Amino acid sequence: MQHSYYDFFAGGGMAGFGLGSDWRCLFANDIDAKKAASYRANHAEDALLLRDVAQVTLDDLPGSADLVWASFPCQDLSLAGNGAGLAGKRSGMFRPFWQLMRDLHADGRAPKMIALENVYGAITSNGGRDFATLAAAFSELGYRFGAVVVDAVHFLPQSRPRFFMVGVRGDLTIPDALVADGPGTLWHPPALVEGCRLLSQTAAGRWQWWNLPTPPARTIALSDLIEDQPTGVDWHSAAETQKLLGMMTDHNRAKVTAAQATGERIVGTIYRRTRADANGVKRQRAEVRFDQIAGCLRTPAGGSSRQTIMLVQGAHVRSRLLSSREAAALMGLPADYILPARYNDAYRLAGDGVAVPVVRHLAQSLFTPVLRANRLALVA
Incomplete structure (x- = not known):
């Protein structure tokens, strides 16, 4: 019925x-x-x-x-x-x-x-x-x-x-x-x-x-949803990735070093956040996680709210924005879900859902x- x-x-x-x-x-x-x-x-x-x-x-x-x-x-x-x-x-x-x-x-x-x-x-x-x-x-x-x-x-x-x-x-x-x-x-x-x-x-x-x-134990990991050839976004240049690494605290940079040391393909996510340093000065920081879980999707009201992917494989480190199709997958939408053509519209749709x-x-x-x-x- x-x-x-x-x-x-x-x-x-x-x-x-x-x-x-x-x-x-x-x-x-x-x-x-x-x-x-x-x-x-x-x-x-x-x-x-x-x-x-x-x-x-x-x-x-x-x-x-x-x-x-x-x-x-x-x-x-x-x-x-x-x-x-x-x-x-x-x-x-x-x-x-x-x-x-x-x-x-x-x-x-x-x-x-x-x-x-x-x-x-x-x-x-x-x-x-x-x-x-x-x-x-x-x-x-x-x-x-x-x-x-x-x-x-x-x-x-x-x-x-x-x-x-x-x-x-x-x-x-x-x-x-x-x-x-x-x-x-x-x-x-x-x-x-x-x-x-x-x-x-x-x-x-x-x-x-x-x-x-x-619920039964989750069987899907973040790396399962990440596209090697992403739709709607491009991989960052080496300089852009290096800038992200430069925005990390020693604690977050150590996470990247540890991921590199494994030699395996490891996917992480980054959010840019404003944090106060030891002197109380507010600085934009890049915070990374490699626990195979993405941070909470948000609507793209500003650049800091868009989640960034970091792909580490040995010495090689790449970065880019999370694609709109990946965002949809992180919400559990089917692969044939018709997304808006514009990236921001698609990301907002997912983040608000x-x-x-x-x-x-x-x-x-x-x-x-x-x-x-x-x-x-x-x-x-």
Whole structure:
């Protein structure tokens, strides 16, 4: 049986790839024309509305969805943001989105489940009060809800922890196996446990500690995804690579030397960051890692946010930007996913997205079991 969903702030449609063919999209929206073009190119059978969520109405939402997925803007909740939180212009888009959830509820079309996705900083933003606001929103509509932090590194060679709050409509059965008696170390970090202390008594009464299974060991390494002949980017000149090496601290330069000493082909990644030196002077540094895990993909707001590849093989060291196809692979997108032609547009699409196998894990471990349990209850 096929399930249905709405995809708010849909971007390039990565959530849909994670949900898979058992799910049918009834509605999708985004405000970014370039991302919308990518969505349409890769989800030709789905209709996407290019419109600000504040301008979406009930009439735009067909039928009744089993799941609402919402990867609402993260900029004001990010640890690198301006601290505005849910009061900010971008992350504040949660409020008109949730008004639509209230409207669906009043219209007798409350979705069976609602899943929010955002950055880890959503837990601690505004002293944890933004987290409490999200919890209160679920509680006011009678949803039983909980949150998990899932790092894409369990599935892909990218360090990408993300916050997911999932609510189940109050009239539905939740299988006992999906709920734990308390927090678990894998999915409920200390910041999340601490954030629960700010919940109102009513919200705390509806809180669930979601019990997700441990995923199988990841079998793919960063080097498996790196192209020898990259698309859309060129290898740096020797002088450019030497400049990167010159920007490293002794600690990071020693990592390169150790990689050279192995004589093997070793792939690392570099981010440029501004750090204070021993005298307190801020300098741009190149920080490298060779643990076969990429740093978290970010949107290319500036040159420092683009991840650089460093390929070491004996004395030979090469460097270049991560290609857009490699960025897509690090998000779990299929090789035939149609990317924007411009590098920055493709990199931004990936950096703003949700990791496909993380969505798949949530669907298989939580969404589908809830729907199956309630379908069986109706049949019985």
